[in-house]
Amino acid sequence: MLEVKGVTKSFAGVHALEDVELTVKAGQFVSIIGPNGSGKTTLFNCISGFLRPDNGTITFEGRPIAGRQPFQIAHLGLVRTFQSVRLFGQLTALENLAVAVQQHQGDSTLGRFFRTRTIRRHEAEAVAHAEELLERVNLEQHRSTPAAELSYGQRKLLSIAAALMARPKLVLLDEPTAAVNPTAILSIRDILRELHQEGQTILLVEHNMQFVMDLSEHVVVLDAGQKIAEGSPREVREDKRVLEAYLGT
């Protein structure tokens, strides 16, 4: 589904990514791990269109996407979340989700303005879907709360729900557990596990090892911009180079 080949990205001479390869198959749960500064988020930004790789190709369902605009990539069905939660603070939880879906239904602009019957049906569907997702992430009682007034963990959950609103083929999650309390981490884990069991393809960047090992089928390890290992969680945990990278021995 997603293929990253030979991707290189430098910032003013520093190699953030060097010749990175990565494959995600439909239905897979793949995680990218690595110490701080290993290039995980840079790779994410290249895949989601926020950075243009210097070299290499990224294809999503056979289409080259490297260098395309983030909104174009989102239209193809590849949607990301952000490490630091990004939401539309003044909009309510429900509205945040409603915004997230609107670009994917192919309605005409005039129709949107005049709220034709089709638009109203689409909006009703979107609201129904949004309610479903709010329930999924246990935020149904906060549907009318402005996002800015939610707790950090709740906002994190809401941003995951927002990414799911568009029914993406592949969802990229950037450190969903960062700065979240342990109880909320467990509920995020359960939600992701359930999604994966339903067939959602997921690519995760994460620091929390326990979380990664619990969920992933396939783990890719980056260190200093290079892929140093990949395999099942168990294989990776026992890999010498991974231990070196983490423990610095």
Place this chain on the structure above:
Amino acid sequence: MTERPAHADSLPPNERRPLAARVGAGVWGRPIVPVVVIGVAVVLPLVVKSGFTLGIFTDSLVYVVLALSYDLSVGRVGALSLAHPAFFGTGAYAAAIVFERYALPLALQVLIAVGAAVVLAFLIGIPAFRLAHLTFGMATLGFALIAELIAQNEIGLTNGPLCIAGLSSLSSRPLGSLGIDQNGQQYYIFLVIAVAVAAFVWVLVRSRIGRAYIAIREDEPMAMSVGINPKRYRMSAFVIGAALAGLLGAFYAHYLSVVCPTNLDISYTVNLLVILFLGGTGGFWGIIAAAFVFTAIPEELQVAPNIRLIAYGAALLLGVTLLPQGFEGAAKNVRRRLTRRARARRA
């Protein structure tokens, strides 16, 4: 509105309205406020006998339209354009020129004025939107100054500082046959324009397009990651605002029956920024209220123009420090505090 999402009734009452008004059905919200405001505006000329005072209200209506159309760009998508008077002036000049040379009827003049403003908005917007926030503002300011210079110096087209004078003045025969004088007729014409533009803006910002605008203003990377093209939406807000200003300009040309380079003047921008920031950017009723307050009060008090600018500056400084979210934000805060107190009393 009779139509409501099915779930609305299962919610506590205080959560019903914003949802119904902002997502799904019920675009119009509670109709009481607009009905009262429009009602007062309609009977106003029966009470206000002075032509001078009525003229001030007409000017206020002009500012309502200018401010609401300007806010699409400044408040809704967060693009601080400084070129709004250029669209207003271009509309006025376009109408005046085609009237003077070809004696086209008003409806055609308005169409041409809107077209001219839209073309200018694209000409300014395409290069300017390549720039980030403040430099965008500077670029639009540059274009606005160029537009004024063209009006001053392209004498063959605009008569320069001599202005295009002698335009047919604005009047309505049906209103005249009701015994309404010229001032009243002009007031009602601008009232109709203001209500139509306000209704248009109201529907627009509550549509999905409006939600995309807010998304871009609140968090652009997030908006992009859910598939919103920020450039396209920003440009659309800018161009729609320009079109409305151009439309207003055509009527304004006939209202004054003369169009001068001062119609593109930057001083409009200053007035409009005061109205937007004290009314509350991204708002609606607050902006309308501010448009009246900051047009009517200085005129009514007959403040000298140079003192007026100082007073404006002071009002703006006080406003942004004391009411950072403008009238509208302040009103919302008061309302929130009252409901919280009421809820506490009940508990």
